[in-house]
Every structure is written in C-alpha cells, then in structure tokens.
Amino acid sequence: MTDADLIIVAFAGERLIARGPLADAMPSIHAAQFGGDLLMVFDAASGKVVDLDLRGSVEDARRRLTGAAEAEKRGPGRPKLGVTAREVTLLPRHWDWLAAQPGGASVALRKLVEGALKEADGPDRARGSKEAAYRLMTTLAGDRPGYEEATRMLFSGDWTAFDAAVAQWPSDIRAVVTEAAEGGWRNGAGRPGS
Structure with a gap:
C-alpha cells in the first residue's frame, strides 16, 4: 500500500x-x-x-x-511478495526447534505469527479503535465540553455515556469520533446492533 x-x-x-x-x-x-x-x-x-x-x-x-x-530502498527478501529480511535473536534451543520444523525456520515462524495474529485479532482491533478515537478526540475536541467524560467512557466501554458526552460536539467531529470508536465497543461493553 x-x-x-x-x-x-x-x-x-x-x-x-x-x-x-x-x-x-x-x-x-x-x-x-x-x-x-x-x-x-x-x-x-x-x-x-x-x-x-x-x-x-x-x-x-x-x-x-x-x-x-x-523511491524506497529494497533490502533482502522477496520484495514483490512484501517479504523483507530482518534480524531475529533466539536462544540456541529455539533455533534447534525451528530447524527441525517442516519448511525450516522461516515457515515455522510465519505460522506461529499468523496463529498469534488470529488469536489477538479481536482484542487488538478493539484497542486500536479506542486509541484511534482517542487521538481524533484529543486533536479535534480536546478543548470541548464533555471531552474528559468522553475519554473516560471510551476506555471504560460505556457507549451510552460516551454518546451523551459527545452530543454537543459539532456534527462532523462527533460522527468521525463515534465511527472510530465503534470497533472498541464490540469487545467492550458491546454496543447493541454492532
């Protein structure tokens, strides 16, 4: 991208x-x-x-x-596939285990990382949504009435109080911040209809 x-x-x-x-x-x-x-x-x-x-x-x-x-420089790896080589530091027993895996160390590490990504997808997405909403709120509405309450409610997962706290903000700011926060409700208190 x-x-x-x-x-x-x-x-x-x-x-x-x-x-x-x-x-x-x-x-x-x-x-x-x-x-x-x-x-x-x-x-x-x-x-x-x-x-x-x-x-x-x-x-x-x-x-x-x-x-x-x-203009970005390409390093070792398979650039057309988006693969770049980087350094990984492991203990000797980790390297031994990786070497014994079918496909070698790279395949085994990719499988482990993919599994961890799938497992953490929901909580990571919820945290990312809350952080994005917080950044937007701070820049766009940090000096507006209800900002501090909205921030507390965003991270506590109380969507009803969040909506009340942002109700007086300009409509475009309120809409963008609320939309950014949506992913955070899914794994928090759970906004109905999400």
Missing part, C-alpha cells in the same frame, strides 16, 4: 471535507489549505495526523505521495 492509498479523514476547522483514499481526497485537501480554517488530515485507521506536502499543484502533491513509495 502506498501513501496515496491511505484511508484518511480531513477537516477544515470543524467541517469534514474529505474521507477516503488520500489520492482521491487530495483535491479537496489542497483547495482547503487556502480557506483560512485549520486544515487537519488523519489516518482513519490509527487516528494519527498525516503530514502532507501540499506545495505546487494537486498533481505535484499526488506525485510526491506515490514517488516516496517508489
């Missing part, structure tokens, strides 16, 4: 101006930089702020998005 494929949400002040793949949202984002409102772009999955170079035309900005990924 390149930076151009990153799914974002973008705000000009309190207004949601773009949502979706960054390359598709670039015209709205580029135009909003001159609107006078504070322009903020977030990674929709993590809630982290995305720093963009908006100099020049929309096409210049898009080229920089895709050019950064193309």
Whole structure:
C-alpha cells in the first residue's frame, strides 16, 4: 500500500471535507489549505495526523505521495511478495526447534505469527479503535465540553455515556469520533446492533 492509498479523514476547522483514499481526497485537501480554517488530515485507521506536502499543484502533491513509495530502498527478501529480511535473536534451543520444523525456520515462524495474529485479532482491533478515537478526540475536541467524560467512557466501554458526552460536539467531529470508536465497543461493553 502506498501513501496515496491511505484511508484518511480531513477537516477544515470543524467541517469534514474529505474521507477516503488520500489520492482521491487530495483535491479537496489542497483547495482547503487556502480557506483560512485549520486544515487537519488523519489516518482513519490509527487516528494519527498525516503530514502532507501540499506545495505546487494537486498533481505535484499526488506525485510526491506515490514517488516516496517508489523511491524506497529494497533490502533482502522477496520484495514483490512484501517479504523483507530482518534480524531475529533466539536462544540456541529455539533455533534447534525451528530447524527441525517442516519448511525450516522461516515457515515455522510465519505460522506461529499468523496463529498469534488470529488469536489477538479481536482484542487488538478493539484497542486500536479506542486509541484511534482517542487521538481524533484529543486533536479535534480536546478543548470541548464533555471531552474528559468522553475519554473516560471510551476506555471504560460505556457507549451510552460516551454518546451523551459527545452530543454537543459539532456534527462532523462527533460522527468521525463515534465511527472510530465503534470497533472498541464490540469487545467492550458491546454496543447493541454492532
């Protein structure tokens, strides 16, 4: 996935101006930089702020998005498959066990990691949703009434009190933050209909 494929949400002040793949949202984002409102772009999955170079035309900005990924150096591994070689430090008995596995150490390690990923998927997704919602809330609504209560309710899993705490926020901010928090309710208190 390149930076151009990153799914974002973008705000000009309190207004949601773009949502979706960054390359598709670039015209709205580029135009909003001159609107006078504070322009903020977030990674929709993590809630982290995305720093963009908006100099020049929309096409210049898009080229920089895709050019950064193309210029990335490739190390050892199988780049077409997304495989990169990295160092793993294990005890000698671990290496012995891995060497005895069918397919060798790499296959055995991949199977172990895939199994752990599947097992942790639900709790990790819930935690990630809460963290993304928290980052968005802090940046977009950290000075708004109900912020502290919303934060407590987000992490305690009380969706009813969370909804009440964010009720007075501007509609676009409330909608994006609530949507980001949705994955956290599924493994928390459980929002009906999720």
